[in-house]
Amino acid sequence: MDLLEFARGPALQIAAYVLVAGTIWRLVAIILLKEKPEFSEPRGPGGLGAALKVIYTRAFTAPVFKKATLYPKILGYVMHVGLFATVFLFVPHIVFFQGFLGFDWPGLPNSAIFVTGVVTVGTAIALLVRRMTSPVLKLISNFDDYFSWLVTVLPLVTGLLIPIRFGIRYETLLAVHILSVALLFIWLPFGKLGHTFLVFITRGTTGMAFERRGAKT
Amino acid sequence: MKRTPTVGEILRAKGVSRRGFLKYCATTASLLALPPAMIPRIARAIENARRPSVIWLSFQECTGCTESLTRSASPTVEGLIFDAISLDYHHTLQAASGEQAEAARHAAMEENDGGYLVLVDGSIPTGNPGFSTIAGISNRDMLMDTVKGAAAVVAIGSCAAFGGIPGANPNPTGAVSVSELVKDKPVVNVPGCPPIAMVMTAVLTQFLTFGQLPELDKFGRPLAFFGKTIHDRCYRRPFYEQGKFAESFDDEGAKAGWCLYKLGCKGPTTYNACATVKWNSGTSFPIESGHPCLGCSEPGFWDKGGFYQPLSTGHFGSGAKLAGAAAAGVALGVAAAAAGRRRQAKITKEA
Numbered sequence: 001m002d003l004l005e006f007a008r009g010p011a012l013q014i015a016a017y018v019l020v021a022g023t024i025w026r027l028v029a030i031i032l033l034k035e036k037p038e039f040s041e042p043r044g045p046g047g048l049g050a051a052l053k054v055i056y057t058r059a060f061t062a063p064v065f066k067k068a069t070l071y072p073k074i075l076g077y078v079m080h081v082g083l084f085a086t087v088f089l090f091v092p093h094i095v096f097f098q099g100f101l102g103f104d105w106p107g108l109p110n111s112a113i114f115v116t117g118v119v120t121v122g123t124a125i126a127l128l129v130r131r132m133t134s135p136v137l138k139l140i141s142n143f144d145d146y147f148s149w150l151v152t153v154l155p156l157v158t159g160l161l162i163p164i165r166f167g168i169r170y171e172t173l174l175a176v177h178i179l180s181v182a183l184l185f186i187w188l189p190f191g192k193l194g195h196t197f198l199v200f201i202t203r204g205t206t207g208m209a210f211e212r213r214g215a216k217t
Numbered sequence: 218m219k220r221t222p223t224v225g226e227i228l229r230a231k232g233v234s235r236r237g238f239l240k241y242c243a244t245t246a247s248l249l250a251l252p253p254a255m256i257p258r259i260a261r262a263i264e265n266a267r268r269p270s271v272i273w274l275s276f277q278e279c280t281g282c283t284e285s286l287t288r289s290a291s292p293t294v295e296g297l298i299f300d301a302i303s304l305d306y307h308h309t310l311q312a313a314s315g316e317q318a319e320a321a322r323h324a325a326m327e328e329n330d331g332g333y334l335v336l337v338d339g340s341i342p343t344g345n346p347g348f349s350t351i352a353g354i355s356n357r358d359m360l361m362d363t364v365k366g367a368a369a370v371v372a373i374g375s376c377a378a379f380g381g382i383p384g385a386n387p388n389p390t391g392a393v394s395v396s397e398l399v400k401d402k403p404v405v406n407v408p409g410c411p412p413i414a415m416v417m418t419a420v421l422t423q424f425l426t427f428g429q430l431p432e433l434d435k436f437g438r439p440l441a442f443f444g445k446t447i448h449d450r451c452y453r454r455p456f457y458e459q460g461k462f463a464e465s466f467d468d469e470g471a472k473a474g475w476c477l478y479k480l481g482c483k484g485p486t487t488y489n490a491c492a493t494v495k496w497n498s499g500t501s502f503p504i505e506s507g508h509p510c511l512g513c514s515e516p517g518f519w520d521k522g523g524f525y526q527p528l529s530t531g532h533f534g535s536g537a538k539l540a541g542a543a544a545a546g547v548a549l550g551v552a553a554a555a556a557g558r559r560r561q562a563k564i565t566k567e568a
Contacts, residue, residue: 004486005521013538020539021546028550034558037565091460092529095479099527109460170446171486174528 004171007178015182022189043214054207075123082120144191151187154180225264262426270333273307276356277383278339282374285411330366340376340383344391369403378406385519406437410513416442447484450492481525483512
């Protein structure tokens, strides 16, 4: 078994099992947690509407913080949109998803994906520099933040290297790329990358709690 | 003593023109990535070379490799180069049989001790010796006996180079490649199912010209032919870059000649010269004929997933195992939630 076979086979299989088990573990554990008792009179219904409202409003910065957070906010959006495009609109990736979903969708030309990937890595580096230079961010950052950044950026970098090669064989680079994705799969449910599947659940829950307590959302 | 004709004399006797011969030399130099200044040297060496003795052993194979060489559309210089070698032993092509054939092999070995080439097609069974025998001799014994006095061994085709179909899972005969058995002689692998005739003869030409074998890659293949992927040299590559793919064998994309990646093309991971040297006197190669590359020159290509499964498709194991992982996740989640609830209750009680 060569490196590519290992990456496409056992490595990806184990990573997929960990991703599925870990994600469901985290979700079930959170959903089944006992709700905190409400001792005050509810000031609002705190239903699905409140959840959806906060999910929407938190997509934008509150006016009072707009100036202070404009730079990281733009970087954050560019990075997330770039990640989405490189993962879901690159045709070989679509073929990968089609392999287990059974359907596909239109993709973008490779050149567009390449440019998007470069921009995404650039914004990720800018965000890391900001984290490492801002005294407050630096203070509240831990291993999870830096490692999550690394496992997110590695597949991008290894993917961008595939067409460039640098004298390295295609299948070696492809294997390294798949292995970096396997690492991402394994880490995703357990670190801060868990926001991939928790972001809207936590925001919605916050919105419901806020409305029950009468907070303006 | 009878004078052995040179290769040049044999080619001239067969009607090969000077122009045609030099064209072959130029093509070979180009394929071997040699500078143009080497063309006269190749021509001189081939012209003056005495017929090298070649023993061709066929083991667990389908004769496709021999067919690749002998069934060319018209007589080619490559084919005639093969005629010009002293093919002293070849089951399919030789007239002799039985004891006479074996006597020819032994005679060639004795007369050319240390200087003959052994070409092998087919894998060698290492299980029961009776799985494949020739004149009552097991393939393994015949190979090991024949290579003793050889200058070099050329494994022709994927079976001889990597085990091929006989070596595919579950490999009932314990088939192995030549290089797994021959350790004390230089072995050149010329894989392919079958290999390109031009590649086979170019290896022989290099041996005739320089008295040495070509530079090899990590799988023992001549770098000049196996140094780049099919994908790198594919004329459909621009469509890959544009994201234009054939979705089925008869859709508009296929008719327009778009990239066959989605139909399982293994071009990106297959190292061979099909896209440049081509087949049938340079007519086309599989991708040009509308079929994805199977990756036949790569080790273990039979066991690398479905031929029509795209390269980027991962192997996620069975759905049952994924369901098992999901069930394990539910169990862990329930246990974690129960522990959390106990902790919550304890804190509430303490408060």
